[in-house]
Amino acid sequence: MGKLICDSTASSPVIPWHDPTTTTSSLDSAATVTVGVVVGKSTPVPENIVSWENVRGLEDQQKKHLTRLYNKGVLWKHPEDKSLIIVFKLSHGGEVEADGNCLFTAASRSMGGGATARELRMRSVRRFVEDLAAAAEETKGVIESAIRHMYAPDLKSGWGIHVVQEVKMLTKKKDREGLESSINELIQIGMQRELAAESIYKERCIAVDDGLSWAKYMSISGCPDDEYDIITLQYTEEGLLTVDENRDGHAAAFGDDIAIECLATEFKREIFVVQAHGSDAMVDEENCVFFLPHHPRSEVCEPPFFLFMKGTGKQHITCLLPSLYDSYSRY
16 A cells, blocks of 8 residues: 555455556656656646635634645655655645535546546446455455445444434335325325335335445436435434435435545545544544545556545545645655
8 A cells, every 4th residue: 555644554445356447557747767866846836726724614723734734745655666755735626516426526626527426436336346246255245244334224233323323225216106105105094204204115115235235326426317316214213313205316325435445446546535623523633634545456556646524524525636746766
């Protein structure tokens, strides 16, 4: 794995990926290797850079730490070619729409916009499906256990950590009318709307609890062309809290760690999610920013890219724009 000055070696082990789609390496263009000397110089700050002081929703300690991080730069070492070192300055790349596609929109912007958010979403899903099919049974069991934990949790446990737990269900768009008719039949015999909806959806919809259903779920971008809609059942320890029926079909699947590792593998690039915590996370200023690494399951042929996520509140990912500060080659 590549290394940063804030090196974190933790990565969620998912699937022993096969070689991804071949891409042209841009490492040589990032830094021409000349032994023992500096080969890159500071580059101008891009015009679309947003100062951390002007980023909305950040607390003072977050702004201060991120500004200091920008001024110092982030040093990255290639995981195998130890002679290649690149220093990046990380700037906020502006907000992206909070529509559930933010991971893929931010990734598209961070990679220069060569592929749309929807294209990146589908490439991530295809990478997952191909590699899961080739994985050993034991590995499939591990990944499907992780999927169940995220999207079909055991509601008998987990309440020491969560106040609300969500169960994700999928229904085909073409089946919505029939489901609504069945829900209304239960309402007519005296059942409350949400309890009727819960009963019908759990009986007839697809639970997101294995690799195949994860692929269907992660393919949903909230557009009319989606085959499936997302239904979300929310529970507290006391029972059903609410049902998000997503009647307009606009809900998209929020990208998770599995999707990020699929992107990393597909493009042969390490992806670092920079997570900034606020005061409600009970961490001091020096420890309020974390680098969460996601490594490709193959060789690294491209420089890394960086995403930004606030560590508290509703999850939302935006992009970071890494301007090349210096690149080195050393003995």
